[in-house]
Structures are given as structure tokens and as C-alpha cells.
Amino acid sequence: xxxxxxxxxxxxxxxxxxxxxxxxxxxxxxxxxxxxxxxxxxxxxxxxxxxxxxxxxxxxxxxxxxxxxxxxxxxxxxxxxxxxxxxxxxxxxxxxxxxxxxxxxxxxxxxxxxxxxxxxxxxxxxxxxxxxxxxxxxxxxxxxxxxxxxxxxxxxxxxxxxxxxxxxxxxxxxxxxxxxxxxxxxxxxxxxxxxxxxxxxxxxxxxxxxxxxxxxxxxxxxxxxxxxxxxxxxxxxxxxxxxxxxxxxxxxxxxxxxxxxxxxxxxxxxxxxxxxxxxxxxxxxxxxxxxxxxxxxxxxx
Amino acid sequence: xxxxxxxxxxxxxxxxxxxxxxxxxxxxxxxxxxxxxxxxxxxxxxxxxxxxxxxxxxxxxxxxxxxxxxxxxxxxxxxxxxxxxxxxxxxxxxxxxxxxxxxxxxxxxxxxxxxxxxxxxxxxxxxxxxxxxxxxxxxxxxxxxxxxxxxxxxxxxxxxxxxxxxxxxxxxxxxxxxxxxxxxxxxxxxxxxxxxxxxxxxxxxxxxxxxxxxx
Numbered sequence: 154x155x156x157x158x159x160x161x162x163x164x165x166x167x168x169x170x171x172x173x174x175x176x177x178x179x180x181x182x183x184x185x186x187x188x189x190x191x192x193x194x195x196x197x198x199x200x201x202x203x204x205x206x207x208x209x210x211x212x213x214x215x216x217x218x219x220x221x222x223x224x225x226x227x228x229x230x231x232x233x234x235x236x237x238x239x240x241x242x243x244x245x246x247x248x249x250x251x252x253x254x255x256x257x258x259x260x261x262x263x264x265x266x267x268x269x270x271x272x273x274x275x276x277x278x279x280x281x282x283x284x285x286x287x288x289x290x291x292x293x294x295x296x297x298x299x300x301x302x303x304x305x306x307x308x309x310x311x312x313x314x315x316x317x318x319x320x321x322x323x324x325x326x327x328x329x330x331x332x333x334x335x336x337x338x339x340x341x342x343x344x345x346x347x348x349x350x351x352x353x354x355x356x357x358x359x360x361x362x363x364x365x366x367x368x369x370x371x372x373x374x375x376x377x378x379x380x381x382x383x384x385x386x387x388x389x390x391x392x393x394x395x396x397x398x399x400x401x402x403x404x405x406x407x408x409x410x411x412x413x414x415x416x417x418x419x420x421x422x423x424x425x426x427x428x429x430x431x432x433x434x435x436x437x438x439x440x441x442x443x444x445x446x447x448x449x450x451x452x453x454x
Numbered sequence: 455x456x457x458x459x460x461x462x463x464x465x466x467x468x469x470x471x472x473x474x475x476x477x478x479x480x481x482x483x484x485x486x487x488x489x490x491x492x493x494x495x496x497x498x499x500x501x502x503x504x505x506x507x508x509x510x511x512x513x514x515x516x517x518x519x520x521x522x523x524x525x526x527x528x529x530x531x532x533x534x535x536x537x538x539x540x541x542x543x544x545x546x547x548x549x550x551x552x553x554x555x556x557x558x559x560x561x562x563x564x565x566x567x568x569x570x571x572x573x574x575x576x577x578x579x580x581x582x583x584x585x586x587x588x589x590x591x592x593x594x595x596x597x598x599x600x601x602x603x604x605x606x607x608x609x610x611x612x613x614x615x616x617x618x619x620x621x622x623x624x625x626x627x628x629x630x631x632x633x634x635x636x637x638x639x640x641x642x643x644x645x646x647x648x649x650x651x652x653x654x655x656x657x658x659x660x661x662x663x664x665x666x667x668x669x
Contacts, residue, residue, distance in 0.1 A: 176490050263490055266572045268632065377574075392487035399489075400462050403658025406572070406630060 155206070157239055159188040161447040165240035167344065168227075170367040170379050172235055173261030174200065184213040186371045188239060188447070192226070195219050196235065204228040204237040232381055233259055234367060247313065247343035251351075251363045252383050260391055262380040262398035269409040270448040271346040271368035271376050272417035272440060277409055278348050278366050279340050279432045281321050287404050290324050294333075297322035300429035307439055313343035314439055316432040327362060328397040329386040330355045342436055345445050346370060354385045364398070373448050374415040378402070420452040456481040459502065459510040461488035465565060465623030466521035467509040468657040473525055473619050476653035479532045481511075489573050521561075522554040525616040537613040549609040553617035557624075559589050564624040567631025579632070586633045590641060593621065597640035606647055614651060622648050626660050 159165055171185050177196045184193050184207060191207040195217050203222035211217055227238045231246045252259065267274060277283070281300050284293030303319040319338035326336045339351040339361070346368040351361035362384040369377040380398055418424060419441045426434050441452055456474070460467045460483045474481050486508060487493040495506045503510050503519040510519045511527075518524050529539035540546050563585035569575040570582060597608070608617045626645055628635060635642055648654065649663035656662055 173490075261490070264574075266574055268571065390485075392485050392491060392493070395487065395491075396462050396485050400658050403463050407659055407661075410629065 157188065157190060159190075159239070159447050161445065162240065163443055163445050164188065164345070164370070164447040166238065166242055167240075167346070168229070168231075168236040168238050168242045168246050169346070170234045170236050170369050171204065173264060173379065174230060174233055174235060176261065176264075177235065180216055180218065182211045182213050182215045182217050185369075185377075187237065188370055189372050190239060192237065194228070194235060194237070195222065200230055202228045202230060202235050204235070232365070232367075232383075233261060234379060234381070247347070247349075249349055249363065249365065249383070251361070254383075256385070257363075257383050258386055258391070258394060260382045260395060262382050262395045263402065264377050264379045265402060265406070266371075266375070267378050267406060267409055268375050268415075269412060270374050270416045271370045272436075272445075272448045273412050273415065274366070274368055274376060274378060274409055275342065275346060275348050276417060276433050276436055277405060277412075278350070279316065279342070279436060280430070281319060281338070282427075282429045283408070284321060284323070287408055288401055291401065292323050292326070293321060294324050302428075303431065305431045305435045307435055311343070313341055314432065314435050316340040316435075326352065327355055327384065327386070328389050328394045329384075340432060342439070345440060345443065346376075346448075356385050356387075360385060370448060414450060416448055416450045418450040418452075420450070423450070423452075456514075457484055457512040458482070459484045459486050459499070459508060459512075461486050461494075461508050463658055464488060464508050465627050465657075466561065468623045468660070469521055469619050470509055470511065470524055470528065471657070472622075472655055473528055473538070473616065474532075475655045476619075476651060477528065477532050477538070478653065479528065522557060522616075522620050525554070525620055529616050537611070538616050538619075540611070540615075543611075546609060546611055546615070550615050550617045553608050554620050556589065556593070557617070557620035560586065560621060560624045563589060564628045564631055564633055567633055568624070568627055569631075571631050583631065583633050586628060586631070590625070590628075590633070590635070590638050593625075594638040594641045597644050601640060601643070607644075614648070618644075618648055623657070623660070630659060 169187055171194055177183055179196060179198050182193050182195055192204055193207045193211060194204045196202050197219035201219050203219045203225040205222055205224050227242050229236050232249055232252050285295050285298045301320050303316055305316045307314050317339050320335055323336045324333040337353045341349040349365040351363055354360045354362050365381040367379040386394060419437050440449055458470060458481050493499055494508050500506055509521055511524050518527055526539055530541060563582050566577045567579060567582040570577045570579045607614045609615045646663050
């Protein structure tokens, strides 16, 4: 394996998202950064992909035949995004079965640069306590501030965190909402830097909207945050759905960027959690158990 | 009714939403997918504004582009009290125009830095940040000396003007471009005064003022 700036084997061996396929020009070199390494990538007309360490032979904007790339890093397409790895990744990425349901709208709401560590961003995504204060009149409103008791499990078999029975009163839960409603949430963390959220659909009681955040770590303290939507909404234009999600994310951004320290401390004594932070506690413990070191402040032994 | 061609995360669109909220002007929003869709460069939008920039308003057939120009129009037309853009006060109008041009400078520095960090625009980030700090220093001094003379706002009027509205958004969003306001205390106090204007609204990234301090 080539030398890397990131020395965390756990993180090096993960799949990482690099961009939404629909936003990438065909047969054209695009530059990006992953774990402080400069990478180039290209997508062919048949969705074939290649990712390689940037080199002077192909610069951003050059036309390229994807099949001609000889030194490609491991790369694959999943959930509408191009993923790559700097190490030896597992064959499969975590599953999101709902992505295959054909009546859903599947979109990249946006990819935003954020000066935050990937784990801090994931932890914020799991937190319901901030809804009434940061997403006022959308995902929460005073006096409905209580985070009701919910369940959290670390599934050994699936190697992921699952928070269930989460409920929160939301004035405007999605672009398809007409009134406020108590919304049910399920959170999954199937990857140290990715989380998948299920929330009850305002248009179908029996189903959930799926919203995922995939963090592309640029460095230990900065990310490109990719937001995937896989939702039930037959009425709104794509841009209206994206706007809703971007509004939410734009509200989180200054909160994320003002977290200190920027890396997530894994020592249980470093920050004082409250009962509502159960999923965050499980997340930090899970990262410790996996021995993730990049983007965190490991617990001292 | 006024149609505002709008992108939620644009500070230049927000300044129009803000003024219309303060003035109680009804309007309808036409969402434009600025990012990632680049709809402001699409054929239909270029017909509306050949510069390919947001915001644009259409007021009963009158199509106007440029945030600062639209502020002038909205205040001149819809502010019954005539304080936001006092048409009969040449000295003040000169001052306002001077600071509207200053607001364009804030857009090309502080807003550019934010576009670089958040939306991956290919700008020279160090130049953008240094340019913003230079302007913030000038405004901070201006506001600081103003406070000594009991002037609360950017221009020498008792009430705020569109110059305040024009400068506010990209100053308030500057940290998203890595530009701290820590060294500009007079700017921070002025931002809080703006947040307490009747009709003030927020956008993503801008939070309301905290409760006023007890006297």
C-alpha cells in the first residue's frame, strides 16, 4: 500500500463517498481530496468509474476514457454516489434496501464543505435535542423540547448502531408536510462516517422517508457532506425537495463549525452527556471499540 | 404580487426577504436551484438576467436584477415612512450609495470565501479572507466612532437604512468562509441591533438575537 497521511488502518480500509454520480461530467477528469490525499476520478457513460491518485498526466477537465485508467483505487457506485477506498475495503458497502424501491425520489440534496470532523457531524445528525432551537418551526418548536425515552442498540451481527422508538413533534417534517405531527425516527449508523435516518412519511403511514448523510473526510477537521434523499413525495419538484433539506443543513452548519475541540473526544469523561444523548454515547463507544483514530481524540488508557 | 427568484442560502437573496419582511411587503418565491443545479446559468434564467446572478425580482412586469438596486427600488416604492431610503435627503442618499458599493465589496470577499469553503468555488481563499478583514476593519472603526456620537447605524440617520440591510448578511455569514468577527466588537453590537429591528427574519446560518440584557 502506498504511503498515506492518514495512519488509521480502520479508516483507510473503509469505503468513502466522493460525489453524486448525476453531478459528475461524463468521461472527464474531476479532482477531489480524501483523507488529505489528492485524488482524481472519472465516470463513463455506462456508469463505469475510476479513481486514482492525482498525477500530472491527467488534470481536472481533461477528457478521459475510464477504461484506460490502469492504476485505479478500489471504486464502486452505490446509492447514486461514487465511493472509493485508499486501503482494502470490504466487498460490500452497508445496505439501504429502500433505495431499490422504485416509487421513491432519490436525490443528492447537496454536497457541502464543512469545517468539522466527520464524527462530530454524524453525532449532530443523531441528536434530536437541538431541533426546536436550531430548526425552529421546521423540525421542532418550543415548548415541544423534550426528547422522549428511546432505545439504542449496537448490533453485533450487522456491526451498526440502531436507535429506535425516537419520537419528536415537528411543525414541518418534510417538503410534503401540511401540518405539524409527531414524527417517528429510526437512526442507523452503519459506517463510522455515515448515518441513515428513517422518519415517518407524511404521505404514507406505513412507510418511512430515508435521509442519509455520507461524510467524505478531507482531513481530520473538514469534510464534504453528501446528503442523500430517498423519499416519498409525488408533488414537489426536485429543487423544492432539495431546498428543504439545504435549509435544514444550512442551519446546522454554524453549529457544527463552532464545536470545540473539532475532533470528537471518545473519553467518556471528556464531555458530559445527558439522557437524550444515548445514541451519541453508543456512537462514541462503538468508535472506540473499532479503534477509529482519525477525526477523534481517542480515549486514554 | 412581487416574485422573488430566490435561493435559500444566498445572502443577497436574504437581504431582499429581510427588507420585505420589515416593510410588510407580500411576495412570492420562485426557487432557483443555484447549487448544485446551477439553474442561474440555465437558458430560461439568463433570459431574465443575462449576468446569470441571483436575486431577480419581477414586480408586476418590472424585472430588476442586483440585490443593492432592488433594495433601492423596494424601499423607495414600499416604505411609506420613507426612512429606509429617504428620497428627499441628498446627503443621506450619497452616504447610502457609498455603503451599497461597500456591500458589493463584502460580497466579492466574504461571500466569495464562503462559496469557496462550502460550495467548492475555485477562488483564492487567502485573498478573499484578507479582503474581507480589510473591509470589516474599516466598518468596525466607522461603527465604533459612530457609537461615540450616538449613531447606531451605518449612515448618519436616526433610523436604519438599506445600507445596513445591504451589509448585514455576508458579515453575519462570514464565519462560514473562515472569517472570524471576534476582533470587530462594534460590528457585533451593530449586528445585534439589526436583529432587534421589528420584522427581522433569519435565514439558514443566521440566528435570532438572544434575549435583551436587563438594564
